[in-house]
Amino acid sequence: MTTATAVADDTTRLGAERFRLITALYFTQWLGVGFLTIGLVAILREGGTSLATLGLLQTIGIIWPLKFLWAPLIDRYGSRRIGHYRSWLIPLQLGLVLSLLALTPFVGPSDHLGPIIVICALYVVFSATQDIAADALVVRLLTAGERGLGNGIQVGGNYLGSVVGGGLAVLVYDRFGWVAAILLLAVLTATALGVVIAYREPERELVVERPGYRDLLTVFRQKGCRSWTFLVVPLYYVGAAVGYAIVSPALVDAGWSLTRIGIVTGVVASVPAVLTSLGAGWLVGRLGRRRTLVLGGLLLALSSLGLLPLALGSATTLWTSLALCLFMATYAMANVVVYTINMDYSRADSAGTDFTTLTSFALAISFIAAGLALGLAQLVGYPGVLVASIVLVLIGTALGARHQQRHGVTAA
Structure with a gap:
């Protein structure tokens, strides 16, 4: 094998790894969100939950537009040994899995609204923060010419997460029950955790010493x-x-x-x-x-x-x-x-x-x-x-x- 061929193979492999990582992160981050905003709403309504209570559940989504308030912390702090953004993504992806698993004991969710709302809010915080780290990593990994495809995967992954979380999970719930539906979401979310752990993030070289809140509006x-x-x-x-x-x-x-x-x-x-x-x-x-x-x-x-x-x-x-x-x-x-x-x-x-x-x-x-x-x-x-x-x-x-x-x- 020539040197040029080896370099081409490495480039192809690295490109495939990047887009596999992007797909896994954006698909799984929206799995639970799709379930909370579509599937869970239908399940709770079927159980007799009032529209006012369902409206309260939907207000949890306001966390996403507010995530810019803690985004500078994600850029500022991170592990050089593990990878700056990877050191955030691993625990956050694990948090998504664990918060989904925390829902499994509440069979008959309409009777356990208090803890379900708290767990859902925690999940949305993990999801929004994971999105910050994922977006930052994607900005660094993709060239200007690749960003269109990368964002196509991002938006497509979000919609696919809604289809699975808002549709397939409800079908599983209807046929096999609450625990089976939640385990499906948790197992699918865990697949991205394996992809993140296997990925090796390129070393981050900073032009400024430590970005922070002073850079928020610049x-x-x-x-x-x-x-x-x-x-x-x-x-x-x-x-x-x-x-x-x-x-x-x-x-x-x-x-x-x-x-x-x-x-x-x-x-x-x-x-x-x-x-x-x-x-x-x-x-x-x-x-x-x-x-x-x-x-x-x-x-x-x-x-x-x-x-x-x-x-x-x-x-x-x-x-x-x-x-x-x-x-x-x-x-x-x-x-x-x-x-x-x-x-x-x-x-x-x-x-x-x-x-x-x-x-x-x-x-x-x-x-x-x-x-x-x-x-x-x-x-x-x-x-x-x-x-x-x-x-x-x-x-x-x-x-x-x-x-x-x-x-x-x-x-x-």
Whole structure:
């Protein structure tokens, strides 16, 4: 074997290891989250839990947008011997497994809401913190040309986690019971722990001595970062969030059961989103960030139009399911390109802090926009809100194209 062949083989092996690690981390981190937000809600509702209590359970999700508050700690502290971010990922992944296993004694979850909510909150803290370390490691491992595919895997892994955690786990629960469903999630989550333990993180070379809280906002000093974060992304994301916010209440008004809504919105519509995420990652590499962003925005606006019959009160199962599949697929595409550009702005020394800060702002804006959309729907109706969401997406797409023309990365 020649030296060149050996180097090529090593490069291929290292590339496969990186993407195997990325897939394992992002898939398993969302397994439990998908179960908590979709599967557990359905299980508890079937057991007679009130909607108010279910709403309290959903508020645990606010931990994710707040994770930027402790992201600098992940960048600042870590083991050089084990690997800076790997030294976080191993105990956090173990924490995800153990917190899932801690749910197994509570057969008949509706009768044990107190401890279940506490354990779920702990799980979400582990999951959000694992996401910081995973994002930071991915920023360091991927070249500019590989980030599209990496973020396609990230978004696709999240949706696949929702399908398994929100759909398959419920089916297992229905057939084999609570313990079997929780063990399924724990075993799948543990697979990523093995991948992390086997991985050897490249040594981290710092330009600054120790990144910390003083670096939290310096990411916005980069050229074009403020306009991207505070103008383009809010419009691009808010439009999608506003459109999606009316889906569940519109389906309830149309007479759909909660179980049917959960299956269609959380499972059926997530399957095409997984495939689209991977395709969008490939497109970013082939077409570039600017063209993919424009294509994603136009398709997102078009797919939002498909929700118009639902907004007008007509929610046939076939059409609504197809419209939601198309909407979630294009929403996933938008996520991939936004995450890729956020990664472009994330510096190697403070990768976890930068990426988390940028994505947390967009997530927080989405939460706020969703709440305002429901209030606005009371005044102008679902169709008016849907039209507004399409206008916002198109404006965000136009501004995003202009931003990328001026400040975008041109890596192949």
